[in-house]
Amino acid sequence: xxxxxxxxxxxxxxxxxxxxxxxxxxxxxxxxxxxxxxxxxxxxxxxxxxxxxxxxxxxxxxxxxxxxxxxxxxxxxxxxxxxxxxxxxxxxxxxxxxxxxxxxxxxxxxxxxxxxxxxxxxxxxxxxxxxxxxxxxxxxxxxxxxxxxxxxxxxxxxxxxxxxxxxxxxxxxxxxxxxxxxxxxxxxxxxxxxxxxxxxxxxxxxxxxxxxxxxxxxxxxxxxxxxxxxxxxxxxxxxxxxxxxxxxxxxxxxxxxxxxxxxxxxxxxxxxxxxxxxxxxxxxxxxxxxxxxxxxxxxxxxxxxxxxxxxxxxxxxxxxxxxxxxxxxxxxxxxxxxxxxxxxxxxxxxxxxxxxxxxxxxxxxxxxxxxxxxxxxxxxxxxxxxxxxxxxxxxxxxxxxxxxxxxxxxxxxxxxxxxxxxxxxxxxxxxxxxxxxxxxxxxxxxxxxxxxxxxxxxxxxxxxxxxxxxxxxxxxxxxxxxxxxxxxxxxxxxxxxxxxxxxxxxxxxxxxxxxxxxxxxxxxxxxxxxxxxxxxxxxxxxxxxxxxxxxxxxxxxxxxxxxxxxxxxxxxxxxxxxxxxxxxxxxxxxxxxxxxxxxxxxxxxxxxxxxxxxxxxxxxxxxxxxxxxxxxxxxxxxxxxxxxxxxxxxxxxxxxxxxxxxxxxxxxxxxxxxx
Amino acid sequence: xxxxxxxxxxxxxxxxxxxxxxxxxxxxxxxxxxxxxxxxxxxxxxxxxxxxxxxxxxxxxxxxxxxxxxxxxxxxxxxxxxxxxxxxxxxxxxxxxxxxxxxxxxxxxxxxxxxxxxxxxxxxxxxxxxxxxxxxxxxxxxxxxxxxxxxxxxxxxxxxxxxxxxxxxxxxxxxxxxxxxxxxxxxxxxxxxxxxxxxxxxxxxxxxxxxxxxxxxxxxxxxxxxxxxxxxxxxxxxxxxxxxxxxxxxxxxxxxxxxxxxxxxxxxxxxxxxxxxxxxxxxxxxxxxxxxxxxxxx
Numbered sequence: 001x002x003x004x005x006x007x008x009x010x011x012x013x014x015x016x017x018x019x020x021x022x023x024x025x026x027x028x029x030x031x032x033x034x035x036x037x038x039x040x041x042x043x044x045x046x047x048x049x050x051x052x053x054x055x056x057x058x059x060x061x062x063x064x065x066x067x068x069x070x071x072x073x074x075x076x077x078x079x080x081x082x083x084x085x086x087x088x089x090x091x092x093x094x095x096x097x098x099x100x101x102x103x104x105x106x107x108x109x110x111x112x113x114x115x116x117x118x119x120x121x122x123x124x125x126x127x128x129x130x131x132x133x134x135x136x137x138x139x140x141x142x143x144x145x146x147x148x149x150x151x152x153x154x155x156x157x158x159x160x161x162x163x164x165x166x167x168x169x170x171x172x173x174x175x176x177x178x179x180x181x182x183x184x185x186x187x188x189x190x191x192x193x194x195x196x197x198x199x200x201x202x203x204x205x206x207x208x209x210x211x212x213x214x215x216x217x218x219x220x221x222x223x224x225x226x227x228x229x230x231x232x233x234x235x236x237x238x239x240x241x242x243x244x245x246x247x248x249x250x251x252x253x254x255x256x257x258x259x260x261x262x263x264x265x266x267x268x269x270x271x272x273x274x275x276x277x278x279x280x281x282x283x284x285x286x287x288x289x290x291x292x293x294x295x296x297x298x299x300x301x302x303x304x305x306x307x308x309x310x311x312x313x314x315x316x317x318x319x320x321x322x323x324x325x326x327x328x329x330x331x332x333x334x335x336x337x338x339x340x341x342x343x344x345x346x347x348x349x350x351x352x353x354x355x356x357x358x359x360x361x362x363x364x365x366x367x368x369x370x371x372x373x374x375x376x377x378x379x380x381x382x383x384x385x386x387x388x389x390x391x392x393x394x395x396x397x398x399x400x401x402x403x404x405x406x407x408x409x410x411x412x413x414x415x416x417x418x419x420x421x422x423x424x425x426x427x428x429x430x431x432x433x434x435x436x437x438x439x440x441x442x443x444x445x446x447x448x449x450x451x452x453x454x455x456x457x458x459x460x461x462x463x464x465x466x467x468x469x470x471x472x473x474x475x476x477x478x479x480x481x482x483x484x485x486x487x488x489x490x491x492x493x494x495x496x497x498x499x500x501x502x503x504x505x506x507x508x509x510x511x512x513x514x515x516x517x518x519x520x521x522x523x524x525x526x527x528x529x530x531x532x533x534x535x536x537x538x539x540x541x542x543x544x545x546x547x548x549x550x551x552x553x554x555x556x557x558x559x560x561x562x563x564x565x566x567x568x569x570x571x572x573x574x575x576x577x578x579x580x581x582x583x584x585x586x587x588x589x590x591x592x593x594x595x596x597x598x599x600x601x602x603x604x605x606x607x608x609x610x611x612x613x614x615x616x617x618x619x620x621x622x623x624x625x626x627x628x629x630x631x632x633x634x635x636x637x638x639x640x641x642x643x644x645x646x647x648x649x650x651x652x653x654x655x656x657x658x659x660x661x662x663x664x665x666x667x668x669x670x671x672x673x674x675x
Numbered sequence: 676x677x678x679x680x681x682x683x684x685x686x687x688x689x690x691x692x693x694x695x696x697x698x699x700x701x702x703x704x705x706x707x708x709x710x711x712x713x714x715x716x717x718x719x720x721x722x723x724x725x726x727x728x729x730x731x732x733x734x735x736x737x738x739x740x741x742x743x744x745x746x747x748x749x750x751x752x753x754x755x756x757x758x759x760x761x762x763x764x765x766x767x768x769x770x771x772x773x774x775x776x777x778x779x780x781x782x783x784x785x786x787x788x789x790x791x792x793x794x795x796x797x798x799x800x801x802x803x804x805x806x807x808x809x810x811x812x813x814x815x816x817x818x819x820x821x822x823x824x825x826x827x828x829x830x831x832x833x834x835x836x837x838x839x840x841x842x843x844x845x846x847x848x849x850x851x852x853x854x855x856x857x858x859x860x861x862x863x864x865x866x867x868x869x870x871x872x873x874x875x876x877x878x879x880x881x882x883x884x885x886x887x888x889x890x891x892x893x894x895x896x897x898x899x900x901x902x903x904x905x906x907x908x909x910x911x912x913x914x915x916x917x918x919x920x921x922x923x924x925x926x927x928x929x930x931x932x933x934x935x936x937x938x939x940x941x942x943x944x945x946x947x948x949x950x951x952x953x954x955x956x957x958x959x960x961x962x963x964x965x966x967x968x969x970x971x972x973x
Contacts, residue, residue, distance in 0.1 A: 443870065448867045
C-alpha cells in the first residue's frame with residue numbers, strides 16, 4: 001500500500017536481559033491508512049504493547065529494534081534523533097495508556113496540562129490554548145468544561161481521567177492515536193462510555209487509531225481491522241467482519257471460543273479455554289508458535305519451518321498452513337454443567353437486613369466526616385451447590401459484603417447466617433476452626449494472594465494443617481492431591497509464586513481455599529485480573545469443583561458476561577443496596593431494574609454488527625452516605641420518573657420465582673420499555 | 676462432556692531452573708557479583724574480616740609492645756611499614772588487632788538493633804492502636820535525643836566495655852529499624868495473603884514473623900549494611916571521645932585521639948586509623964548501594 005500512514009516492515013524487537021536476548025516481536029508487517037482504526041489483540045506477553053512502544057520509540061532500557069523498519073508518513077522512525085522524535089510525539093503521534101492516573105501530573109490542574117500541548121507543539125498563546133482545551137473537553141463529553149479545567153487529577157473519577165487523557169492526546173490533532181488497553185481496569189459502565197466516545201470521535205476526527213486490547217469483545221465495535229498477535233508474531237489480520245465472521249487462524253478461534261457472552265450460561269455449554277499456556281518468550285518455536293496448543297496441528301507441516309503471513313482473501317492475511325482447510329467457524333460448544341435444580345433448597349449462607357457502616361475516625365483538627373453506609377439492608381441467600389453472584393460497579397459494596405461474609409469485617413446491624421448459625425458479628429479472630437473450615441475465600445489479585453516468600457507446597461500445606469488438622473507426615477501427599485484437583489502438576493509444590501503465571505497463582509489460591517473442603521467459598525473478583533483465555537479455564541475449574549464438592553459459591557464480579565455464564569442467582573448492588581435479585585435468567589431478561597438494564601447494555605459485545613451501547617449511565621457514583629432518602633440510583637437513572645425517585649425509597653416488587661426489583665416503575669411497565 | 680476438554684488444560688509451565696537449586700549462600704554470592712558496587716564493597720569487607728581473623732599470624736609485633744628504638748624515627752620504615760605511634764607501638768599490628776573489636780561490635784549491635792527494632796515495628800504496624808502509639812512515640816523520643824550526649828551519660832555511668840557499647844548502639848539504632856519495619860508492615864498487612872492466613876486461623880505472632888517479616892527482608896538487609904557502617908563510625912567517635920574500649924588494647928578511634936595533637940609533626944599516626952575506619956565504612960556503604968540496586972532490578 002502506498003497511501004499508508006504507518007507501515008511496519010518486518011519489524012523485530014529484542015530485549016537484552018539477564019538471560020540474553022529475548023525477541024519480543026518477530027517479523028511483524030502491517031500497514032495503516034490515514035483515518036483507519038486497527039485493533040491489536042492477543043494474550044498478555046504476545047508483544048502487542050511492545051509494538052506500540054516501538055512506534056513511539058519508548059522501548060525503555062534494554063529494548064531495541066532488532067530488524068525491519070517503522071515508516072510513519074514515509075519517514076523511518078528508527079532513524080530519527082531525539083529532537084525530531086519530540087516534535088513527532090504528542091503532535092503527530094499520541095498515546096493513551098492503561099492507567100489514566102499515572103498519565104496525569106498530580107500537582108497540575110488538568111486545564112494547564114491540556115493547554116501545555118498546543119503551547120509547546122504549536123507555540124499557541126495561553127488564550128488560544130485555553131480555548132482549544134475547552135473545546136476538546138466538550139468534544140470528549142465532559143460536563144462543565146470550565147470547572148473541569150480547574151480540577152486536579154485526583155478530584156476526577158477514573159472515567160473522567162481517561163477522558164482527559166484522551167482529550168490531551170487528541171488536542172494536537174495527531175495523525176495517529178495509540179490506545180493501549182484504555183478501558184482495562186475501568187468499570188463496565190465507564191468502559192462503555194469510553195468506547196462510545198472513541199466511536200463518536202472517529203466520525204469527527206481524522207486520526208488513525210491503533211487500539212490494543214486483550215479482549216476481542218472490546219475492539220469489535222471500534223475498529224475497522226483487527227490484527228491478532230501471538231508470541232511476538234502477527235498471526236492473522238483482516239477486516240473486523242472477516243475476523244469475527246470467518247476467523248482462519250486457530251488462535252483467533254480460540255480467543256473467540258473462550259469469551260463468555262450474555263446469551264449463554266453454564267447449563268447450556270461450558271466455555272472452551274485455549275489449552276496449555278503461552279510459552280516464555282526466550283524459547284523460539286521452530287515452526288508455528290501456536291502448534292503446541294492448536295487443535296488442528298499436523299506434525300510435519302506445522303512445525304517444519306517458519307510460517308509466513310499469507311493472503312487468504314482480500315485484505316485478510318493468515319499465518320497458518322491449514323488456513324484454507326479449516327472448517328467454517330462455528331463457536332465451539334461443549335456440554336453444560338449439571339447444576340442443582342430447584343429453588344427451594346434451604347440456604348447455606350444468608351444475610352438479613354445486613355448493614356455495614358464505616359465511621360471515619362476523627363483526625364486531630366479534622367472535621368467530623370459523615371459515616372459511610374457501605375452495605376444497606378442487604379438480604380441474600382445462597383443454597384448448596386449453587387452460585388450466587390454479586391455484581392455492580394466499583395464502590396457498590398460488593399467487596400464489603402465479601403469481607404463481612406469472610407469475617408474480615410463485622411456487620412454493624414443485621415444477620416449473617418451459615419447453616420442457620422449467626423456469624424455476622426464474629427470477626428475472623430473469633431471464629432472457631434470448624435467455622436473457618438466451612439467458609440473460605442479466594443481473593444482478587446493473583447500477585448498478592450500468595451506470599452512471595454513461601455513455596456506453593458508450604459502455602460497449601462499450612463492450610464491443610466490448620467483447617468483439616470493433617471499431620472506433617474501426610475502433608476506432601478495431601479498437597480499433591482489438592483494440586484491435582486485444581487489441575488496443576490504436583491511438582492508445582494516446590495515453586496515460589498514468582499515462578500507461576502497469573503492463572504496458576506489463582507489455581508493455587510483456589511486449592512488453598514479448598515483445603516478444608518469448605519461448604520461456602522467467597523470469591524472476590526477471582527478472574528478479573530486474568531487474560532480472557534485463562535479466565536475461561538479458571539471459571540470452568542470453579543464450576544467443576546462446585547459440582548464435585550457441592551460447594552456454595554458466592555461470586556463477586558463486575559463482569560456481567562462472566563456472571564451470566566456462571567451464576568444461578570444474581571444480586572445487583574448499587575451504593576450498598578440490592579436493587580435487583582433473582583435467578584440469573586430472570587435478572588438478565590426483561591423486566592430488569594433500570595440499573596441492571598444499563599449494566600447489560602454496557603457489556604462490550606464480541607460482534608461488530610451489534611456493537612454500541614444503547615444506554616449509557618452518565619455521571620459518577622455519589623459517595624455512599626450522600627443519598628439520604630429516595631432511590632440510590634436517582635441521580636444517574638436513565639429511566640428516572642420524577643421527584644418520587646428522589647424522595648421516596650423504591651418499593652420492592654416481588655415477581656415470578658424469587659425475583660425482586662426495587663424500583664418505582666411497575667415491573668410490567670419496565671418489561672414493556674425493555675423489549 | 677466437559678471433563679475431557681478441561682483435562683487438557685493441565686498446565687505445567689517449564690520450571691525457571693531445571694537443575695537442582697544451588698545452596699543459598701552460593702546464590703547470594705553469585706547475585707552480589709552481578710552488581711559492581713556490591714562486589715567492591717564485599718571484597719573490602721571480606722579483606723578486613725580476613726585481616727582481623729588472621730591478626731595473630733599477620734601482625735609483625737605485639738600490638739601493645741613499645742619499640743623504644745623506633746621512637747627516634749616513628750615514620751614508616753622497613754621495620755614498621757606504617758610507622759609507629761608516639762609510644763613506639765607498631766601501627767600495622769595495632770590496626771590489625773584494632774579491626775577485631777570493630778568487626779565484632781558493629782555487626783552484633785546491628786543484629787541486636789534489627790531484632791529489637793523488627794519486633795517493635797511489627798507489633799506497632801500490625802497491631803496498630805495504642806501499641807503503635809507507644810512504640811512510635813518512644814522511638815521519636817530516643818531519636819530526638821542528641822545521641823553523643825546519651826552515649827556519654829550511659830557509658831560514663833555504666834562504664835565502657837564491649838557489651839555496654841553493643842547495648843547502647845542496639846538501643847539507639849533500634850528505633851530507626853522499628854520505623855522502617857513499621858512502615859513496611861503497614862503496607863504488607865493489607866496483602867491478601869495476610870487475610871488468607873487469618874482465614875485459616877494463624878496466630879498474630881505467626882503472621883508477623885512468617886507472613887510479613889520475610890517480605891520486609893530486602894529493605895531490611897540493605898539497611899543493616901548501611902547501619903553497620905554507621906556503627907563503625909560511632910565506635911570510632913566513642914574511642915575518640917575516650918569512652919570507647921578501654922586502653923591499652925588497640926582501638927581505632929582511641930588511636931586517633933592519642934595522636935591527633937601531633938598531626939602537624941607525625942600525620943601518619945592519626946591518618947592510618949582514620950583510613951582504616953573510612954575504608955571499612957565505604958565497603959559497607961557500597962555493599963548496601965549494590966544490594967539496593969540488585970533488589971530494584973529483580
